[in-house]
Amino acid sequence: MRIIARVAVLALCAGLLSCGASRESASSADTTPQLRRDGRFLVDAQNRVVLLHGVNLVWKEAPYVPPADAEGFTAADADWLAQHGFNAARIGVLWTGVMPDAPGVVDHAYLDAWHRVVELLASRRIWMLFDFHQDMLGPIYQGEGVPPWAVDAVVGDLTALLGAPSLGFPFNYFTPQVSQSFDNLWKNDGAVRDGFRDAWVAVARRWKDQPYSMGYNLFNEPWAGLEYPSCLIPLLGCPAHDRKELQPFFEYALAGIRSVDPHQLVWFESEPQGSSLGTPKGFVPVDGETQLGYSFHYYCPLAALTQAVQLGLLDALPVSGTCAGFARASLREARDQAERMNGVELLTEFGATDDLDILRQTTAAADAQLIGWQYWQYKNWRDPTTTSQGSGAQGLFADDTDPASAKADKLRVLVRTYPQATAGIPQALSFDPDTAVFEYRYTPRAAAGPTQIYVPLAVHYPHGYRVELSGARVRSAPDAALLELDNDDGATQVEVRIEPR
Numbered sequence: 001m002r003i004i005a006r007v008a009v010l011a012l013c014a015g016l017l018s019c020g021a022s023r024e025s026a027s028s029a030d031t032t033p034q035l036r037r038d039g040r041f042l043v044d045a046q047n048r049v050v051l052l053h054g055v056n057l058v059w060k061e062a063p064y065v066p067p068a069d070a071e072g073f074t075a076a077d078a079d080w081l082a083q084h085g086f087n088a089a090r091i092g093v094l095w096t097g098v099m100p101d102a103p104g105v106v107d108h109a110y111l112d113a114w115h116r117v118v119e120l121l122a123s124r125r126i127w128m129l130f131d132f133h134q135d136m137l138g139p140i141y142q143g144e145g146v147p148p149w150a151v152d153a154v155v156g157d158l159t160a161l162l163g164a165p166s167l168g169f170p171f172n173y174f175t176p177q178v179s180q181s182f183d184n185l186w187k188n189d190g191a192v193r194d195g196f197r198d199a200w201v202a203v204a205r206r207w208k209d210q211p212y213s214m215g216y217n218l219f220n221e222p223w224a225g226l227e228y229p230s231c232l233i234p235l236l237g238c239p240a241h242d243r244k245e246l247q248p249f250f251e252y253a254l255a256g257i258r259s260v261d262p263h264q265l266v267w268f269e270s271e272p273q274g275s276s277l278g279t280p281k282g283f284v285p286v287d288g289e290t291q292l293g294y295s296f297h298y299y300c301p302l303a304a305l306t307q308a309v310q311l312g313l314l315d316a317l318p319v320s321g322t323c324a325g326f327a328r329a330s331l332r333e334a335r336d337q338a339e340r341m342n343g344v345e346l347l348t349e350f351g352a353t354d355d356l357d358i359l360r361q362t363t364a365a366a367d368a369q370l371i372g373w374q375y376w377q378y379k380n381w382r383d384p385t386t387t388s389q390g391s392g393a394q395g396l397f398a399d400d401t402d403p404a405s406a407k408a409d410k411l412r413v414l415v416r417t418y419p420q421a422t423a424g425i426p427q428a429l430s431f432d433p434d435t436a437v438f439e440y441r442y443t444p445r446a447a448a449g450p451t452q453i454y455v456p457l458a459v460h461y462p463h464g465y466r467v468e469l470s471g472a473r474v475r476s477a478p479d480a481a482l483l484e485l486d487n488d489d490g491a492t493q494v495e496v497r498i499e500p501r
Contacts, residue, residue, distance in 0.1 A: 035127055035214040037265060037291050037344040046448035048421040052372030054088025058133045059381050060144050064097035065113045070401040073117050080403055082124040084415050085454040089126055090348050090374045092133035095199050096147040103195030106202040122212040130203055131217040135385050137181060140164050141172050150192045156180035169385035173223055183225035186245035197256035208261035215265030216257060217295050218250050224271040231274040239282025242270050247283055267293035276301060278329030281337040292343035298330040298350045300358050323358050327365040335369060347373040352394040359413045367429045375414060415459045417498055423447035423487055424494060436460035438498040444487040450475055451485040461500050468497040
């Protein structure tokens with residue numbers, strides 16, 4: 001989860017386009033509703049560019065899947081997401097849930113339990129990213145996600161010498177014991193690496209043909225180990241960690257996935273600290289592979305300083321200013337990294353806060369870069385990395401069991417007018433959550449379906465909306481929640497403006 005939002009303070013105090021789309025991706029004969037990479041964008045089976053606005057769904061306590069009750073996830077939750085325009089979910093199908101007891105031994109009942117949620121989401125046409133989520137490896141380090149047998153195999157001699165740290169999340173990350181264990185994980189070439197691959201093979205075999213899947217996020221926030229301080233050095237970062245440690249580990253799992261699923265996207269993720277600062281990353285292309293994604297996280301470092309003051313770690317903020325510059329730097333580097341690895345980028349975590357300024361700045365920067373996102377997270381869900389510190393700010397509800405407790409001011413920022421599917425190549429996008437004015441420009445191209453723009457009537461347009469349009473014509477009913485457009489014959493550009501009545 002949100003390491004940078006709590007721990008970048010330690011490093012900060014120490015001192016710190018391609019706009020086109022190729023046709024190298026999915027076959028036109030493939031009508032399964034799954035996402036593929038096409039140039040710098042995600043496309044659906046109708047050859048439309050898809051932009052994602054989603055949430056994270058990660059239950060971090062055993063049994064590592066949300067229960068089918070009001071606190072957890074039910075059909076009412078899937079309906080709520082669809083009604084509020086969220087068209088994507090990153091779901092925490094944890095490694096420790098898939099393969100809890102021994103390498104190669106898959107718990108198929110765990111996959112069955114998640115399939116209930118998968119079907120609810122797919123039936124609402126919500127795109128799903130399967131995620132091996134983790135924080136601080138496992139329980140020995142007050143974390144979760146990596147199975148105990150794998151953690152036991154990578155625990156280093158520093159843990160034996162110093163004992164397991166008990167500083168809690170996220171501070172254990174910065175201890176030599178945890179950092180050394182992550183280093184051991186990346187260089188393991190035996191049962192742990194095989195088990196990681198085989199767990200992903202089991203997931204891919206189960207959901208390779210799943211409608212509304214968008215692939216596999218291999219490992220959440222892979223810590224850089226003992227070299228972590230270098231990841232925050234401006235203009236330098238720690239790209240060697242990506243290239244020499246993470247990429248071989250990920251490619252091993254990728255090969256396993258490709259043995260059962262040759263088509264779906266596979267997403268690499270880098271360490272979280274530098275991602276939030278925009279320091280350079282080091283993933284490179286994989287020979288013969290066109291369906292790669294780059295998953296990255298952004299948590300404003302200034303928010304970490306605010307939290308440090310609240311926790312008594314600092315007497316006052318040593319810096320002042322806005323998060324907007326950090327957001328722009330983070331998203332620019334993500335775009336560059338995706339291009340360097342021949343992939344597509346997605347902001348798979350941000351937020352975890354009720355700070356509306358941070359949410360405004362992040363979503364505005366994502367619009368400007370034409371990058372989709374998945375907010376952290378849908379509900380608080382007893383998250384052990386935050387509830388121990390009394391934080392209920394990460395979720396969209398004041399009470400996880402009560403949909404009526406949704407945070408209205410937060411929704412006004414996150415529930416936005418945006419193009420869910422475009423029969424063309426996006427060029428520019430903006431939305432003002434205060435005025436509800438939406439502007440969008442794209443270059444038409446052939447597609448088997450219309451451009452679809454989600455318009456949040458209840459949140460932003462209670463009296464309906466007006467559309468100004470050139471290069472296309474409206475095919476949906478007036479004031480429809482899903483505005484549909486057909487491109488005009490011969491149009492070279494489409495411009496759309498939406499404002500409240």
